[in-house]
Amino acid sequence: MKVRLLPSSREFEAVAREPVLTAALRQHLNLPHSCKGGSCGTCRVRVVSGRIAYPHGRPAGIDAVEEAAGYALICQAHAVEDLVIETREIRHVTDVEIRELPARVARMERLAPDVMGLWLRLPAIEPFAWQAGQYLDVMLPGERRRSFSIANPPHDAALIELHVRRTPGGAFSDQVFGSMKAGDLLRIEGPLGQFVYRPGDRPLLAVGGGTGYAPLKAILRTVLESGLRRDAVLYWGARAAEDLYDDAWLRGLAAKHPHFHYTGVTTGPVHEAVLRGVAGLAGFDVYAAGPPAMIDAVRHELPRQGADPARIFFDSFDRAPD
Ligand SMILES: Cc1cc2nc3c(=O)[nH]c(=O)nc-3n(C[C@H](O)[C@H](O)[C@H](O)COP(=O)(O)OP(=O)(O)OC[C@H]3O[C@@H](n4cnc5c(N)ncnc54)[C@H](O)[C@@H]3O)c2cc1C
Ligand code: FES
Structure with missing residues (x-):
């Protein structure tokens, strides 16, 4: 057809x-x-x-x-x-070539009890250009695919960093937490998605739930490591303190960068902490990533307190439709 x-x-x-x-x-x-x-x-x-x-x-x-x-x-x-x-074709936002490539697992590190950090090495001769915030699909047998956000920014492109949450019975994450080891070969396709950093001078409010932190990390590193004088605020929600696996690093970053503020949230929904803690939502570019229920709450509740719906960008971590 x-x-x-x-x-x-x-x-x-x-x-x-x-x-x-x-x-x-x-x-x-x-x-x-x-x-x-x-x-x-x-x-x-x-x-x-x-x-x-x-x-x-x-x-x-x-x-x-x-x-x-x-x-x-x-x-x-x-x-x-x-x-x-x-439809809107948004080539101007992500005018990058989507490719299917082999990827070697270079390193694995348990970031939290049910989150594994994976660092992938792509073939040196195959250019893979992505924008901060995008994701890739891991290709599985039977034409199934699983989406994972790229947690590192393009200016630090030696390896691709993924944060994989364990989903009980998950076709891919069971493999990650079970048999996978450094040296294994995967097939990936990417970069994908329109959840990308938009340059500008409005302050940036990043709201993440669980591994929804991954694309926000890439976006925040883009702002903080390229010397941009752009105010950035991160609210990161998780079930328990041990799930805020970059907490110490983020606190250090906030101490070093006066323009960056970080709040880890382990009690109550993260969007409620944002509504309590952030004044002047109308001025912010909002980047939200995480479970669909959290994204729904951000998209509907933040505009009630002034956030501009046109300046809310989001990535909803739905489960993979097979
Ligand atoms: C754009 C995008 C980016 C994403 N980025 C990340 C990321 O960086 N890190 C990350 O950990 N995840 C991310 N996800 C979510 C991830 O792709 C899915 O959770 C995926 O289904 C996990 O694959 P799996 O093979 O481990 O489990 P699956 O085989 O897909 O799932 C096993 C079982 O669990 C159920 N299930 C899976 N996920 C969920 C869920 N979220 N809620 C309820 N039930 C579920 C399935 O229906 C199935 O029955 C992203 C999703 C999208 C769309
Ligand atoms: S991408 Fe189709 S409904 Fe979300």
Whole structure:
């Protein structure tokens, strides 16, 4: 099936039983998306012509009214016939080439009881250019893929740093916490996603839940290590103090950089700590990453206290749809 994008008229092929977004990414078209699980609404398009189907039913991120008005979530929608869809192509935000590459596990370190740090080495001759905040997919047998944010910034590109949370029964994380060892070979695809650092002089508010800290670390290091005089605030929520695995490093960073403030949160939802602790939300660029419920709360509750919805950027760590 052919899928044509408006307004650019670019075309790509989608095969049967494949989400339209997966087909686009495979053909290096980085269309807007975040969770890939049908909940965040980022991949919403207008279907101008042709028919789509949702094999698992209408996803949570779109309601019946929007569906009737011709909108669809292409991370879940399959093409039933040739399609013409209207979408934002955001090449200007992430104009980078998506590649599938082998990656060697160079180092592993237990960061928290259920979080493993993985450092991957990519082939020296294959350029891999990413922007702070983006993620990659680890390719598993059976065409399954798992998404993990890149925790280091592009200016420190010798290895790729990932923070992998253990999901009981998880196809990839069970392997990471079980049999994986330094020297193992993986296949990855990336860079992916539009959750990237936006230059500017507005103060930056980073809100992370659990391993949602990973892309924020890349973004904060970009600001702090490139000598930018941009105010940055990080609120990082986790279940227990031991899960704030970079706490000591972040405190040291805050002591060294007067423009950077850090708060670790282990009691109550992290967005509530933000609402209590941060004044003047209207002036901030907000970067939020973590579990879907946390992202939902940030997107809905922060604007009630003045945050500009257009300046809230987010990555929703949904589970992988197989
Ligand atoms: C853009 C993006 C970036 C991400 N970055 C990271 C990252 O940096 N670090 C990280 O640890 N994770 C990250 N995630 C989440 C991660 O991709 C998923 O949790 C993934 O499913 C884990 O793969 P797995 O093979 O370990 O477990 P799976 O095989 O996917 O899961 C095993 C079982 O657990 C369930 N499950 C999985 N995840 C969840 C969940 N979140 N909530 C409830 N049930 C779940 C599944 O339905 C399945 O039954 C990211 C997700 C996205 C979309
Ligand atoms: S709903 Fe499709 S990417 Fe989130």
